[in-house]
Amino acid sequence: MLRPVGHIGGYTVVKPIGRGKYGVCYKAFKSDGHPVVLKRFYKNPTKGRFAPDDHEAVILSGLEHPAIPEFLGVLNEKAGYFFVLEYKNGMTLEQIIFKHRHRFCDGEIFNVGSQLLKIMSYIHSRNVIHGDLRLSNIIMDDNGHISLIDFGLARYTGEDGLDFDLDYSCFGNILLYLLYSAYPKSGKKIWYEELDLLPGQRAYLMRLLRLTEPFTSDTAVVEGFRKNFSIN
Incomplete structure (x- = not known):
């Protein structure tokens, strides 16, 4: 101690x-x-x-x-x-990416995303919006297990005009950080021109970030992630 x-x-x-x-x-x-x-x-x-x-x-x-x-x-x-x-053991994704300079491979991105979606689906089933999904609020332990912390901005559905799509867009931002962690050098292009993404991955991220028709259900978000980011 x-x-x-x-x-x-x-x-x-x-x-x-x-x-x-x-x-x-x-x-x-x-x-x-x-x-x-x-x-x-x-x-x-x-x-x-x-x-x-x-x-x-x-x-x-x-x-x-x-x-x-x-x-x-x-x-x-x-x-x-x-x-x-x-207390949850581990380091935040922010520390892992920016302090330890870890580069997330495709398998690790799928692992993190899958776990985070399970947690998100659980809280949404309780009508809870986290409202602050970001790297500093996600902890990974030595075994690769994810925890979601800091519910200070969490609200029930409908409070303050919030809905689940806020968490969806935050999830999209997290995926971008994970993808960029392995990118050699960020230039001045926008992410969907700069990152080496498959067409389905690009379309999925654009829906999460509400740049095209947004997702309206957890089921669609989960199925889309599995379809476009699975390493199988």
Whole structure:
């Protein structure tokens, strides 16, 4: 275990692991040595108090999936207001691509995409839109297993005018990052002219990104991905 930087509500805090618009996440340990994430919220400048996002707590409490962190509770301490979340081992895709310069091959792209679509289909079956699918919110462990974190912008279908197509377009952006990770050098051309894509892959990505007729169901998104990105 790393040298602790503090103790909060019975947890030993060892290091910050992420920072966003609404707060900071820390890796911490319970007294039994089990790791957790403590998500501390910034103070609301107008209200003068800590401002947790109730959407995240409510939504996570209603989800049960091995690739989604479990919501374990809250801490209301002098140091701040915290969510306690299950800790997921691994590195974010952002770290893997930009820090470690990993080049994803076709098989790895299919593996990541397939797992992410299973998670996405699960939350959509619960009428949940993640709303923030991006490289920094996807963790891969040493065995290649994917976890989806940070439900701070998640909403139920119809809230704030959101629908599943937001997650579809974010999934398309993730695929582009994975494809570009193996591209020798990005020029000034747009992605569908620059990347060496099959016609079906190009058409699929354009639908995800809502450049042509968008997808309207998870089934179509999953089937399209398998058809165009399967390595078999």
